[in-house]
Amino acid sequence: MRVLVTGVDGYIGAVLGRRLLKQGFEVVGIDCGFYRDGWLYNDHQPQPLTLTKDVRRITSKDVEGFDAVVHLAELSNDPIGELNERATYEINHLGSVALARVCKQAGVSRFVYTSSCSVYGAADDGGERTELSAPNPQTAYAKCKVLVERDIGALADMHCSPVFLRNATAFGASPRVVFDIVLNNLAGFAWTTREIRMTSDGTPWRPLVHVEDICQAVALALEAPREAVHNQIFNVGDNQQNYRIREIATIVGQVFDGCTVTFGRPSGDNRSYRTSFDKIRRHLPEFRCSWSAELGARQLREIFKRIGMTDQMFSFRGFTRLEQLKHLIATGQIDGDFYWHPLEEPTGKGQSE
Ligand SMILES: NC(=O)c1ccc[n+]([C@@H]2O[C@H](COP(=O)([O-])OP(=O)(O)OC[C@H]3O[C@@H](n4cnc5c(N)ncnc54)[C@H](O)[C@@H]3O)[C@@H](O)[C@H]2O)c1
Secondary structure, eight states: OOEETTTTTTTTHHHHHHHHHHHOOOEEEEEEETTTTTTOOOOOEEEEEEOOOGGGGOHHHHHHTOOOEOOOOOOOOOHHHHHHHHHHHIIIIIHHHHHHHHHTTTTOHHHHHHHHGGGOOOSSSEEEOOSSSSSOOSSHHHHHHHHHHHHHHOOOTTBBBBEEEEEEOOOOOOOOOOOSSSHHHHHHHHHHEEEEOOSSSOOOOOEEEEEHHHHHHHHHHSSSSSHHHHEEOOOOOOOGGEEEHHHHHHHHHHHHHHHHHEBBBSSSSBBOOEOOOOOHHHHHHHOOHHHHHHHHHHHHHHHHHHHHHHHEEEEEEEEHHHHHHHHHHTSBBBBBTSSSSTTTTSSSSOOOO
């Protein structure tokens, strides 16, 4: 199966591209390379050939001949959406829908889209959100996810078979790790300072899923019979892994020797949701999450130890999406709409490392 993976140079993409290659897929990547400065460790795995291109400029020529597209290339967290809401809509909503249209025209029928459980937003009534629950997105990022599901869902027919994976918040190792997601961030503090000092009380619920388990869901969604996944939405994660943020902090604190954990006061952040992950198990019975928060924290601890991770590495802008984009804008490498300046555009094919 020939698969085009957009966003292959991101946190999930860097794991997914290599894993799909290993599983025997023929993989080509597309990425505009915002975060190529950040590469935490080498694991000497073959990487897919990658074309440097903005998804907003993809034409049918780029997708012709592929059996499937996995679409990850978006501005991928809430604070970035607040930095430039218009560009977030252009890339995440309009860019994603345009890409799906191009795929349909070019005869690429399977389109796997990485949505997010953040569509459930403020849902702290104790009940678990299923795929049938009404979304309640709180941010531009999450609102775009809902719009993309709606608009790409409307394209579904005999020639276009979209699958929407609403991933829980990711954690775990990737060479292009991000440290601004909850478990990875706490693990970074635990390693570098031996202290997790929460500014909030940590009561909100946050389902978690390891990046490898997301990749497993993507691979299964690519290979599944059409009738199992056609135009379906799946929450991706595990019922056992709905955590309160304070539980995540406690688990991480226990994994890192000598780490203290303290909590603050209730915060204004009202994003809180528990999620049911029953549906994916019904439609893709092989899907199982192999990783818990504790295993993920141990995995990160081993990697930090192996590479001798320092404060400087932990706080490097390349591992914090918002900081890297601010840096690229401040240094004139990309413009306010997140297009590379023509002279700065990372060149050619292949990985920069
Ligand atoms: N990380 C999570 O916790 C999580 C959870 C749920 C869903 N998701 C979704 O999974 C996808 C991948 O997430 P991630 O954590 O790997 O994000 P990431 O920010 O690490 O990677 C995104 C990649 O897309 C590329 N990109 C961004 N805009 C682009 C554009 N206009 N043209 C070409 N490339 C572009 C970036 O250069 C980057 O390499 C996103 O859609 C995200 O919303 C992530």
